[in-house]
Amino acid sequence: MPTIETPTTDALEILHREFYEGRPERIAALEEARANDATARKIQKLRAKAGLTQAQLAKLVGTTASVICRLEDADYEGHSMAMLRRIAAALNSRVEVRFLPLRRPAA
Amino acid sequence: MPTIETPTTDALEILHREFYEGRPERIAALEEARANDATARKIQKLRAKAGLTQAQLAKLVGTTASVICRLEDADYEGHSMAMLRRIAAALNSRVEVRFLPLRRPAA
């Protein structure tokens, strides 16, 4: 156990230092989890904004509620552009993907 | 054949009026083709910017050149977030997806 010298009020920051710092593989996994969660919530938000239940959106998209539920699960790793586009189309939107420079972990 | 009254210099616009106007299904297909093409070119551009050949990027990503080639094909319809993220990670980037209001076909 390393001596902790920097006082911290943020438990998350401690965790970050403990498990991720200097470990690119873990950082990639973190980034991936973050991206999946972000996608899931965007779908959920878009559906909520349209005032639809999962079942209603499912019908619009041409699938079932359990599928929508899966897409809105933060731990789901299988997002495909095809499905995202179907969701978007049903909600009168379109999907845009962007490649951005890697967000630098707070110094 | 409808009489064309509005003079046009843009063949693409004529095509658009002929085949897509008022046909939501076709418009969706168009949007999809557009999105696939855009994604393909973003990958290509990102790779070019990094100064890599398809084979080199493939090695970084952990796959083969033919796979990269396929991803850069404008007609490829199978883009997945998982693969896009692998590409991004190899090129020190991250992927962001956004749902945008449907672009209104030019009035």
Place this chain on the structure above:
DNA sequence: CAGTGTGGTCGCAAATTTGCGACTTGTCAA
């Protein structure tokens, strides 16, 4: 010409996602 490097196509097995029904949980109201 032969040799090499880059981009591209095709086919097929392996891995992954989608489709969907069955079932559980939680909430709200009669």
Place this chain on the structure above:
DNA sequence: TTGACAAGTCGCAAATTTGCGACCACACTG
């Protein structure tokens, strides 16, 4: 409590994507 509804979980077959080798076309260079 019962009924109804929204959300969520699980398992499995079907569909789709990925992995990868073999092969073609081109351009360039010795």
